[in-house]
Amino acid sequence: MSKAHAKSSVPALTLGAIGVVYGDIGTSVLYSVKEVFNSGHVAFNVANIYGVLSLFVWTITIIVSLKYISLVLRADNKGEGGLIAMLALASSAVKHRPKLHAVIMTMGIFGTCLFYGDGVITPSISVLSAVEGLTVVSPRLHSVVIPATLTILFLLFFVQKFGTKGIGKLFGPVMVLWFLLIAGIGVYHIQHNVEILRAINPIYAYQFVMNNPTLAFIILGAVVLCVTGGEALYADMGHFGKKPIRIAWFSIVMPALLLNYFGQGAFLLANPDGKSNPFFLMIPDAMRMPMVVMATLATVIASQALISGVFSITKQAVQLGFLPRMRIVYTNVKEVGQVYIPAINWGLFIAIAFAVVMFKSSGALAAAYGIAVCTDMLITTILTFFVIRYAWKYPLLLCIAATSLFFVVDFLFWASNLLKLFKGGWFPLLLGGVMFVLMITWRDGRNLVRIAHTTRQINLKNFLDDLFGSFTNKRLQIALESTQGKLEKLTQDIENAPLENIQELQNQQALLQEKILINQRCQVLFEDIKKIKGIAVFMVSEVDIVPVALKQNLKHNKCLHEYNIFVTVNTLETPWVGLSKRSEVTYLGHNCWKVVLNFGFKNDPDVPDSLKHIQQFNFDFDPAKVSYFLSHEAVVASGSIKGMALWREKLFAHMHRNAGTAAEFLKLPSNNVVEMGAKVEI
Numbered sequence: 001m002s003k004a005h006a007k008s009s010v011p012a013l014t015l016g017a018i019g020v021v022y023g024d025i026g027t028s029v030l031y032s033v034k035e036v037f038n039s040g041h042v043a044f045n046v047a048n049i050y051g052v053l054s055l056f057v058w059t060i061t062i063i064v065s066l067k068y069i070s071l072v073l074r075a076d077n078k079g080e081g082g083l084i085a086m087l088a089l090a091s092s093a094v095k096h097r098p099k100l101h102a103v104i105m106t107m108g109i110f111g112t113c114l115f116y117g118d119g120v121i122t123p124s125i126s127v128l129s130a131v132e133g134l135t136v137v138s139p140r141l142h143s144v145v146i147p148a149t150l151t152i153l154f155l156l157f158f159v160q161k162f163g164t165k166g167i168g169k170l171f172g173p174v175m176v177l178w179f180l181l182i183a184g185i186g187v188y189h190i191q192h193n194v195e196i197l198r199a200i201n202p203i204y205a206y207q208f209v210m211n212n213p214t215l216a217f218i219i220l221g222a223v224v225l226c227v228t229g230g231e232a233l234y235a236d237m238g239h240f241g242k243k244p245i246r247i248a249w250f251s252i253v254m255p256a257l258l259l260n261y262f263g264q265g266a267f268l269l270a271n272p273d274g275k276s277n278p279f280f281l282m283i284p285d286a287m288r289m290p291m292v293v294m295a296t297l298a299t300v301i302a303s304q305a306l307i308s309g310v311f312s313i314t315k316q317a318v319q320l321g322f323l324p325r326m327r328i329v330y331t332n333v334k335e336v337g338q339v340y341i342p343a344i345n346w347g348l349f350i351a352i353a354f355a356v357v358m359f360k361s362s363g364a365l366a367a368a369y370g371i372a373v374c375t376d377m378l379i380t381t382i383l384t385f386f387v388i389r390y391a392w393k394y395p396l397l398l399c400i401a402a403t404s405l406f407f408v409v410d411f412l413f414w415a416s417n418l419l420k421l422f423k424g425g426w427f428p429l430l431l432g433g434v435m436f437v438l439m440i441t442w443r444d445g446r447n448l449v450r451i452a453h454t455t456r457q458i459n460l461k462n463f464l465d466d467l468f469g470s471f472t473n474k475r476l477q478i479a480l481e482s483t484q485g486k487l488e489k490l491t492q493d494i495e496n497a498p499l500e501n502i503q504e505l506q507n508q509q510a511l512l513q514e515k516i517l518i519n520q521r522c523q524v525l526f527e528d529i530k531k532i533k534g535i536a537v538f539m540v541s542e543v544d545i546v547p548v549a550l551k552q553n554l555k556h557n558k559c560l561h562e563y564n565i566f567v568t569v570n571t572l573e574t575p576w577v578g579l580s581k582r583s584e585v586t587y588l589g590h591n592c593w594k595v596v597l598n599f600g601f602k603n604d605p606d607v608p609d610s611l612k613h614i615q616q617f618n619f620d621f622d623p624a625k626v627s628y629f630l631s632h633e634a635v636v637a638s639g640s641i642k643g644m645a646l647w648r649e650k651l652f653a654h655m656h657r658n659a660g661t662a663a664e665f666l667k668l669p670s671n672n673v674v675e676m677g678a679k680v681e682i
Contacts, residue, residue, distance in 0.1 A: 013244035019171025023302030024229025030129040035222040037275040051208025053199035080575035081237030088573035093391035111379035113435035117372040117428030119310040123303035129362035133292035136280040157349040179256035186263025193266040220416035319601040322439040324659035368424030374414040445652030468590040536561035548631035552676035576600040606667040
């Protein structure tokens, strides 16, 4: 259990987990059985009903109970879970293997991008399948299904800006009621045909597969719908802890799901015509309309949990440098994890509305659903292998034994879903592919900007030494002439030196050339420079280079503050970094300090608050006396640096122009921020 919830009681966390973690998988009963028997592939007979139900039971058992609950939940990154947490864990374990590290990073980023595709499909199919219950109540209501679905979804996204603190308290009790209701309805039908419980025997699944191998492979794409939401078990581990998630699964969620599936099977044996929508048709007439309302509430809760997950994963991706800065609104002052990102919120709604209008039914959406989920499950299994092999150092054979069964099962489900690629599976892949291009373009573009900086910039310490040690043009001129003389002599020595000494002399030549560059720039910058009182904090993207804002300030404003702090913000591949490890401080002389602030990818970067806790300063860090200097860079795509195609450079430049402000992202006081511009060509 994470530290954030150490003081919360296990029952309270278990109730919360039922409301947030299991909303998605809890509503899969609405469409999973329907999609198998309504597809037209499976002949409707007793043997097939038993075989399919057995597949459902053992799919849930193997993928959720064994893989996620028993194994994957153990792979926590300091209490945090989810693909990004596992990616950080796996990639840090193989840093000494560059090629493997690159493959794992690419795989993890792609899996994270597919989560956005899931974030579009899940609310679409969940809410639509619930509202489709109206057509069971009365076929005349068919025309209102799409408008009602869009209205509910719009209201859901509209209220995101208000946060989930209030309604979030209702999630647990509502979902507990939902699980009790679906379990009760299942028991109601099971009592009329208790024999259906024999389907728990895996022999029925085995016989179904052996008798119909091709058919079994085809319908795996529909069977996997019963475990949609399995990733949420791992992703929400940091919010609730392992124990409450496990208790909730084995005590309430899994029994309720299995009882309802068995109940649907018993209902279908007695009512073969009910395969068009077994969940709603199995409900007695008097309860049908209330259950439509209840199902809609449950699907809204499932959608809310996933939307919050998209916000959370976006914030983490921004922290790790895979997405540009965005405006992030904290909707709960006590819970840093509860955030609202306007750009993501409305972009997600537009994509969901498009999906609902384009696919028109939950059956059509089901074809689009499984492929993104199965790809993520397969990536999770692969990353788990690298974690237990390289991070936990377990023997190779044990690691293979622990993950091979899950890999085979995940691969079969994934391969089956590829058959639905042209029926709708392309849609989440397209969404994930777009996000993948954006993420790697932003990552690679930032790397090109860093290269552009480091190839043209000069060392901060040397710059400051010259700045304070040679504060007049006369001294600079003397230093420049002396250095030029040394360089001329060294150039002559290189021409006459033996071959084995040339490399060392060339290194000395490069140092002297850098010294001349510094002195030449200082001649321009230091003319009529004045010292002023106060504290200047310069935000630097890379450690040990002179920030653009400092050079521009010296050149245009002709002033230098009494105290100068050069701050670099560093996001580590770990969820949380405490205050004790937050800052690395180096004194550069002349009342200047180099500060590296370390944040985890789930920390909320707050530069002023972090600087306030540093003890090494020899002055009082008074916020009223601090000016924050930012380097505002205009990125120009020129193809001058190899690494990206020109179209990607132009895309990065566009993303850079539209990125959120660094001041807001780093919590800098807007009244104390000075931005100095410069052009960077990549």
